[in-house]
Amino acid sequence: MRRIDLTPRSDWKSKAEAVGFTWHHADGMRYWDERAAYAFTLEEVGGHIEPATETLHKLCLDLVDDAAGSDALMARLQIPEASRDLVAASWKRRDPSLYGRFDFFYDGEGPPKLYEYNADTPTSVFEAGVFQWLWLEDLIARGELPDSTDQFNSVHDRLAERFKEIFPNGGFVHFASDADFVEDRQTVRFLEDMATLAGLEPKFVPLKDIGLDADGRFVDQDNYIIGAIFKLHPWEEMLREPYAANIAGSKTLFLEPPWKAVLSNKALLPLLWERHPGHPNLLETYFDDDPKVERLGNNYARKPLFSREGANVELYKDGRKGRVLDLGYGEEGWIRQELKPPPKFGANYPVIGSWVIGDQPAGMGVREDRSRVTRDRSRFVPHIIEG
Structure with missing residues (x-):
């Protein structure tokens, strides 16, 4: 694993905006940063990052299974008492999951270590799945990277496949986020495109416009019943809203499902360590x-x-x-x-975001910062696998 300096493409901003990547800067600060890339070997990705993702995904599902039968665990996870049956029932039905992102310490020397699991509303999926791949293709075409250069990235294709697996007969699916927050809206727009590739008919509804009808069903801004919805809104907030009491009876299929409330908070981390002390992928x-x-x-x-x-x-x-x-x-x-700060490359601390779609590892993205804590303004830097 190494960080290599590169010359940004002169037209990268226009290329980004042409495909809807309009949040490449935030508050005037660079978010997408192709002045560098992180280079990995095939062994580092296929022998370390990918298997760690698969292993931790299985450990997490085992924990959900435990929590679904334990009121004490639900309480430790700060799941409101009134919503614990909802979460447990969602798991017992095996309500489908679309995706999640593990954030790892990784320095190329030893096994990846889990910082946290963004299991419910992970963002950076577009830049990981689409724009860094387009960047790679462009640099290869320009002769700036060898033809043998690759990337750990099947995010785009796997998302379309996963929508098809969840909705094999097609159908109508709502997508919801804060309509005024550009990154969230464009992330959801990308997922709408993936659903369309899977033969679905997507419809966007702003979070604030979701209501209830007389039968207790959630409805959109045009009073159409919401039978299935992807929502970029976290369960820890949803379970504390006044409408939480209506979720179980709404008959709505949620992506992500209610059982992701077990995995989308950091109580997951001590519970995993308690069950697997000394595990090489845990802190x-x-x-x-x-x-x-x-x-x-x-x-x-x-x-x-x-x-x-x-x-x-x-x-x-x-x-x-x-x-x-x-x-x-x-x-x-x-x-x-x-305490396990990210490795330092020059003045930069990178964190690996490793994607799981359905039950499969599907790709990664790298965020770096000059701080040891990755924040919403931390830069997204593309990666390559050297041939």
Whole structure:
């Protein structure tokens, strides 16, 4: 694994916008960054990252199975009591999952280590599945990379296949997000395109426009019943909304399904460690109120259960806390994880995002930052597999 400097294409912005990648900058800061790429060997990807993704996916599903039969585990996961039957029933039906993203420490030397699992509403799927592949094809065509150069990336094709697996007879599927947040809307637009490739008829509905009819069914802005919906909105928030009581009786198929509430918060991490202590793909992790946190000493990462994009993550080195992006998370509880900063390449700290679609590893993306905590403005840097 190495970081290589490259010259950006002079027309990369127009190419990005031509395919709908309009959030290549955020608040004037570069998000897509092709001034560099991370180069991997086939062994690093096929022998380390891909099998770690497959292994951890199976461990996570085993944990969901445990939680579905345990009120104590549901409570530890901060799933509201009124919604625990909903979550358990979703798993017992094996409601289908579309995708998720594991975030790994990886330095090319040892096994990947799980930082967290974005199991419910992961973004960066378009840039991982489409734009970095178009970048690779372009550089090969220009002679700037050898023809033998590859990428760990079947995200686009697997998403279309997965929609077909979930809806083998086609049909009508709603897609929902915040219509005013560009990245979310364009991410959902991409997934609508994948559904169309699978023979489905997608329809977008803004989250704020979803309502209930007299029979307790969710309906869209035109009062059409929502029979199936992909929602870019996290379960930890949905289960705390006034409409949560209507979810079970709505007969709606949700992507992601309610059982993803077990995996989409960081309580997952100490529960996995408790079941698989010493596992090569896990970091030592405990709940904040567990006396065993003392084993971590003065070096650890303290994380709220529900935070996203690095918010309120506290890094302690020799007992001293680093800078924190405070967005108010933490009332739901905390975990402490072994301190394992990303490897440093120059001034940059990369984190590997490894995608699982259905039950299969499907590709990866690299986010880097000059901070040791990956945040929403951290840059997306393409990767290659050297031939």
